[in-house]
Amino acid sequence: MSVSFWQRAASADSAAYDVVIVGGGLVGCATAYWLHRRRSQLRVAIVEAQSIGQGASGRNAGFLLQGTDTDYLTALDRHGPRRxxxxxxxxxxxxxxxxxxxxxxxxxxxxxxxxxxxxxxxxxxxxxxxxxxxxxxxxxxxxxxxxxxxxxxxxxxxxxxxxxxxxxVVNPLNLVQQVAAESRAHVFEYQPVQRVTAAGDHYRVETDGRQMQTRQVVFALNAHLPQVIPALAAYVxxxxxxxxxxxxxxxxxxxxxxxxxxxxxxxxxxxxxxxxxxxxxxxxxxxxxxxxxxxxxxxxxxxxxxxxxxxxxxxxxxxxxxxxxxxxSPDGLPVVGAVPGQPGNVWAAGFTGHGMSCGFRMGQLLAARVLGDARPDGYELFAASRFSRPEAGQMRASEAISDPSS
Ligand SMILES: Cc1cc2nc3c(=O)[nH]c(=O)nc-3n(C[C@H](O)[C@H](O)[C@H](O)COP(=O)(O)OP(=O)(O)OC[C@H]3O[C@@H](n4cnc5c(N)ncnc54)[C@H](O)[C@@H]3O)c2cc1C
Missing domain, CATH: 3.30.9.10 (D-Amino Acid Oxidase, subunit A, domain 2)
Incomplete structure (x- = not known):
């Protein structure tokens, strides 16, 4: 979509934020919510390519299930009892x-x-x-x-x-919109982020018509992460x-x-x-x-x-x-990590069909990480470092399951 003279002028005074969140699904909005909850004076922006909840977060069945995408015995085999x-x-x-x-x-x-x-x-x-x-x-x-x-x-x-x-169960779209509203973040819709670059002691977040400065960036893009950071394609x-x-x-x-x-x-x-x-x-x-x-x-x-x-x-x-x-994700659990070459920036992805069931809590984890907790509860469980050399070829094929109508 092209950008009008007025739209470019409105964004020319590139706004400055403490944290910019890229992606307005449940995980991104929940991160903004928990940042506000813990430090209400922070200036936080959510930048979304479409509108809030237009991605998977507003298209799902609204189940808040517990556990992984598998039965618990399979989860025990795959991840071990502690995890x-x-x-x-x-x-x-x-x-x-x-x-x-x-x-x-x-x-x-x-x-x-x-x-x-x-x-x-x-x-x-x-x-x-x-x-x-x-x-x-x-x-x-x-x-x-x-x-x-x-x-x-x-x-x-x-x-x-x-x-x-x-x-x-929930109405997932209403949930995401509610979380976004309660986060008090500045929401920018229909602004696909094209690049994030380091500029001195801050980062520059660029969309087609807008530039923002920020101290930290959270990439909450789930399936779309590789489209913005191709180097992370092996994780999702x-x-x-x-x-x-x-x-x-x-x-x-x-x-x-x-x-x-x-x-x-x-x-x-x-x-x-x-x-x-x-x-x-x-x-x-x-x-x-x-x-x-x-x-x-x-x-x-x-x-x-x-x-x-x-x-x-x-x-x-x-x-x-x-x-x-x-x-x-490669093993069915979500993945969180640091962005290569971008100190302080974090990403979370790979919710493997269950992001409503853990996304609000994941936002709390990401907010804690942004606020300086090196290892908030859950970080080790999801850390990208659990994969020694993730490669697309190692990714699990879809579950072998029986024919339901037989
Ligand atoms: C049909 C369906 C049924 C499901 N059922 C369930 C269920 O019942 N229970 C459950 O727990 N999970 C379910 N899921 C999975 C769940 O919806 C996801 O795991 C969850 O929504 C992931 O949230 P997210 O915020 O990480 O990602 P998303 O909601 O995908 O948010 C990512 C956002 O990033 C935006 N974006 C992409 N590129 C850019 C860019 N360049 N710049 C800015 N923004 C960008 C997208 O538009 C999107 O809004 C289902 C998924 C689907 C599709």
Missing amino acids: AKHFWRFTRDNRDLIEAELQGAAFDFTACGSMTVAGTEAEDARLQEAVSPLRAIGAPVVYLSPKETNRRLRARGFWGSLFVTSGA RPVRAQMLATAPTDRHLRLPAYTHAGAFYIRQGPGGEVLLGGARHRHAEAEVGYDDTTTAAVQNDLERYLHAHFPWAQGLDVTQRWSGTMGF
């Missing part, structure tokens, strides 16, 4: 902080619990086995038999599930997620469900609309990249799943289809 427990606690803190800090009514915060539902007998066995280690870390989980699971969801064909009493790769919404119906689902090892996620919206996402696992190659369109292949799989498992949804019109870009 798996730490991450579970981090996501629990995220949910509790959202409830404690913000006026939940503005974003439909609903503390309904959530269900992790098995699509196969083997997954069911893993969920049952996970109950004891989860309870040992204080996770409030209850195993539900296949019969009880299908009864609660008014569904058919599912195996057992874990009912996580602390799960919650863009992966598309697709969803659909149906016409409203009676309230059949009282709580959100995450099924088939996370391959599908389903809830009802405030008006009774069915919101369903996933089916990416069958189209893993096609779903990599920044292309923000829906495809018939994934959307048809979503509809097949809906009709196979939820008889009450048959005949409901699909009223909306959309997609968003997630950022996947």
Whole structure:
């Protein structure tokens, strides 16, 4: 987009900030929020390429789940007991902080619990086995038999599930906008950052029509990080997620469900609309990249799943289809780090489809780091230094999961 004479004149007196945050999703806005909370006199700006929450943060299902994108046994295998427990606690803190800090009514915060539902007998066995280690870390989980699971969801064909009493859902776009408003940061929308360069003892942040000076920069770009800092491309790769919404119906689902090892996620919206996402696992190659369109292949799989498992949804019109870009990290956990050649600047990315479940708490971590805490709680868990030599080729392929409709 071109820049008018008036727009350039308005930005010519390049504003000066203490901290500029690049990216206006949940993580960027939460960083601004926590900076304001801890040091209200700081001058903070959020610079966003589109509008606040137009990226993945305003396009997701609004689940505030606990733990990783995998079942807890897989998290134990992959990350070890200490890190798996730490991450579970981090996501629990995220949910509790959202409830404690913000006026939940503005974003439909609903503390309904959530269900992790098995699509196969083997997954069911893993969920049952996970109950004891989860309870040992204080996770409030209850195993539900296949019969009880299908009864609660008014569904058919599912195996057992874990009912996580602390799960919650939100309207994600309203949440992000609320966090941005409460941060009191100066928000610049439709200003894609083109470059950040060192200029003496400060940094210069440049968009097409604006220049800002700042002492520190936080890059909260998730999937888009490599587009602004190509040197960090090994830590995050863009992966598309697709969803659909149906016409409203009676309230059949009282709580959100995450099924088939996370391959599908389903809830009802405030008006009774069915919101369903996933089916990416069958189209893993096609779903990599920044292309923000829906495809018939994934959307048809979503509809097949809906009709196979939820008889009450048959005949409901699909009223909306959309997609968003997630950022996947090499090991499934978010990554934070220092920006090469830019002392004091930090980045966070790689939320691997679960950034709502930890993004508000991540903002607290990033704010602490900006304010000089060398190792705020969680920093070691997520530090980029855990990868000795991250290379794109080492990145985990999408989870091998069962065919849900078989
Ligand atoms: C369909 C879908 C369903 C999902 N469901 C869930 C769920 O239920 N629960 C959950 O926990 N997670 C879910 N996720 C993942 C979650 O949405 C993300 O992990 C989370 O939003 C990441 O937040 P973020 O702030 O890091 O990134 P984003 O929200 O992507 O924010 C990054 C921002 O940077 C901006 N930007 C890009 N380039 C520039 C630039 N050059 N200059 C300035 N700004 C720039 C983008 O416009 C964007 O707004 C889902 C994602 C999708 C797509």
